[in-house]
Amino acid sequence: MIEWLAEDSFAFPGTGRALGPDTEAPGLLAAGGDLQPQRLREAYTHGIFPWYGEGQPPLWWSPDPRMVLQTRDFKPSHSLRKTLRRFALAAEHEIRVDSDRAAVMRACASAPREGQNGTWILPEMQAAYLRWAELESAVHSVETWVAGELVGGLYGVNIGRMFFGESMFMRRTDGSKIALAALVCLCRKHGITWIDCQQNTRHLASLGAHEVPRQIFEAHLAQACHLAAPTDWRFEPADWAWLEVLR
Secondary structure, eight states, X not given: OOEEEOTTOOOOOOGGGSOOTTSSXXXXXXXXXXXXXXXXXXXXXXXXXXXXXXXXXXXXXXXXXXXXXXXXXXXXXXXXXXXXHHHHHOTTEEEEESSOHHHHHHHHHTSOOTTOOSOSOOHHHHHHHHHHHHHHOOEEEEEEEETTEEXXXXXXXEETTEEEEEEEEESSTTHHHHHHHHHHHHHHHTTOOEEXXXXXXXXHHHTTOEEEOHHHHHHHHHHHTTSOOOSOOOOOGGGGGGTTTTO
16 A cells, blocks of 8 residues: 655655556555655656646655666757757747746646546646746746747756756747757756656657666655756757767
């Protein structure tokens, strides 16, 4: 049986107590609590994230295995490389970081995860992550803009030298993939070697993400999350060089 979190404590049960693969909710660890920044930081530092639907209490997850994208393994297809090259060279194309987190979250909320109906990015969750961004600059959005229009993007959490991807959206073809490529550039520049993708999807697997056992994932977090976090998340056109897309 999963544990109900105490309101006056930010501690989580050990992730080894999460429900196993043969249960109805593999990876479910705990329920209850709230989305205060201190609780969110404690959760992510230990490989735990909230994911629940309308009318449910906060549900906290630690799946095993864990889907991750090691930034060295990012594999844009030939067609995506051509798209990135065109995007990088066009004056009306721009990558912005944190210019409109709220808009990115709303757009992600309207684009459910692969194979799921409805959204888990509830208004209360959007408000909580925006509050966390204000207090600690822990939440970032990477945004694809074309001629002044937001056409794709993603948002996630940065703790130390770890980035935890939350959700992506696109309004034009490859809008989200361009943002992901830009995130990979930023991560490589800042020495962030892993991006947490939470759950396995064909889309992420096609770009180089793969599953790792929870134990290995948590061992990486134990080192990466305690390093100094990057302080400058601006994206400059020269940062595309980290992918060598202009060659």
